Amino acid sequence: MEKADILDEQAISRAITRIAHEIIERNKGIDDCILVGIKTRGAFIAKRLAEKIEKIEGRPIMKGELDITLYRDDLSIKTKNQEPLVQQVDIKHSILNKKVILVDDVLYTGRTVRAAMDAVMDLGRPAQIQLAVLIDRGHRELPIRADFVGKNIPTSSDERIIVKMIESDQVDRVAIHE
Secondary structure, eight states: OEEEEEEOHHHHHHHHHHHHHHHHHHTTSSTTEEEEEETTHHHHHHHHHHHHHHHHHSSOOEEEEEOOGGGOTTOOOBOTTSOBOOOOOEEOSOOTTOEEEEEEEEESSSHHHHHHHHHHHHHOOOSEEEEEEEEEOOOOSSSOOOSEEEEEOOOOTTOEEEEEOHHHHSSOEEEEEO
């Protein structure tokens, strides 16, 4: 059941614009930066960040997508053969000595980010890993924090944050559900 509407289309767009500016400012431009979206909604957010950054900087930022299914410690989606269901990793650039900016929709326990960092390290050794999230809801189980946050939303552990994006849900919206 929906408890509260948090962000609408305009608020999501403003948050993504602000995060784009913060990424550019913190990294003194976009040289050696790669945006890596964690599938599924993190990849959509990364694509939008890349578009904003290109408008600001006048040139594209390197980007890619990452499926962290094999790296999850709570793997539950499996094929008929009981093997993990793996989506394609789409990172066309070397991450060696690059600043990798992981992008996800919601930061909660930190387990998704830990899995994403493991996946990135298997691809090579970046100079740095940063984290950008649309929503930080607290309740960390691991010592992980976001470098760039669209909105902090304190929640109880009984609540859920539901992020909907036009690319998959035909609407841009963030809400709290009980």
